[in-house]
Amino acid sequence: MSTKCVLDAGCGTGWLFDELSPSEAWQCDLAPPPSRRAGIRSSREDITSMSYPSGTFDVVVSSLVLMWVSELSAALREFHRVAKPGGRLVVALVHPYFAHAGHVVSDGFVINRDLSQEQELSDYFISGVVGPLTYYHRRPETYYNEALLAGWRLTHFLDWFVDMEHYERFAADRRTATRRTGWVPTFTFFVGEKDLSDVDTSGSGDAG
Structure with missing residues (x-):
């Protein structure tokens, strides 16, 4: 599927478009950063009620955002509304079962x-800098079920583990108080698709 029009919903520092170069790049956040390269359209948006017209984007990316959103269902419905029929949603989360759930030990x-x-x-x-915020500990199936209720057809799932050999080489000259482990997943990802026949006629900026 073409990725000619991509929305980074909750873009943070705007790193995504350092890695991707779609023909149309859009990013939004509560306080969007300046574009890091030409051609990126930035706006200030609440992802539970965005101003974009329905059916705008080929791909909506939500990277490490939904853990901070109280109205999870509203955000997923908005992602669905602004996606084109046949469009795709890519979600990355700090792994719900292991973020702030325990601590690394030697074994x-x-x-x-x-x-x-x-x-x-x-x-x-x-x-220790950005905040104060509220972090929502949700079970993984909460995200999946809310995405299904919002109309997404879930197609792919991936848990990501730290490759400790690579990490130890990478971090050999760095100091960090955070201990890493390859025993449990650090991040999890899922992908949803919007049905080709699913056309939203509610107009722009209206999540219904």
């Missing part, structure tokens, strides 16, 4: 949180 990872319970972590600062 693995120790869980010290009840993984059956969904929780909120208030007054959270990213890297």
